[in-house]
Amino acid sequence: MVTEQRVDWLAGGVRRSVAADRIVGVASELFQARGFDHVGMDEVASAVGCSRATLYRHFPGKAALFDAVMAKSAIAVAERVAVAVRRYEGSRRIAEAILASVAAVRSDPVLANGFAGTRAGGSGGAFTSSPELGRVATLLTGIAPDDEAAQWIVRMVLSLLTWPLADVASERRMVERFIR
Template structure:
């Protein structure tokens, strides 16, 4: 009567996790191609060949999906930053973390779309994001001073929004003007 197909992504031992991962991957692709504002649950459902109800059941709504996609993207970038700052402390840690993260974000098409989303008036979801705050806390060496993390986030966003054309000049600006606030 009803044999399960081996390629059915909704069938398996960890159905919920597998479905969520497939949905998030498709959502990231759609957002990168068309932007967040054009992204819809109906388009996502069509892309993964399921119903909108399945999307909501496994991942939540548009905001929850955006946050999950941002979290996954942040983790990929954070992994490369962690590697670059391994063994560094104080101001050199912050300089390296900032410049490496800026390089990775500027090269990521999805990040460019998310950057444009944060420039809308009253749209502070990125500066208030727990994912971004945890990232900043880690870059400054811990959450001992939450204002230090918030300062790093805002300085970083300014550099991301308005990049310095010369990468060496940008790194020197970070070293001279941002790093002193994070000396060991």
């Protein structure tokens, strides 16, 4: 059974989507300001202006909310990286996409905080193995759809974020060496 999603004139869109977007936006601000480990679901609900039940209806737990916050920021980063790498092809494009993704994540306050903290990866690594990130990696690098290659690219970006080399030049040398 497919349920019709009607636009709510008062909410300015599909009520469920508008609510989830608002929750993610507020949670993003709270996580950024105080860190994931220092923000509770009660506090998110209060800041959003909804009940705990409403919050849990949209996000079954804090880890799922974290994953949603990270995914929203990751999409914005992917859009910027796509523009930066579209002129490259082949292995050069893969290397540039990886390096541009690392730089963009490091400069994004939400993602940088998310990966710097002890909770990087959200719900037991669900964020890191997300099929959405795999699709983004495939799109950015221009490779044919290949789940394993896409996951390798995602893991390469994540490893440089969580275990950086001494400088950007060293990271570039390593990526280019193993991409070619």
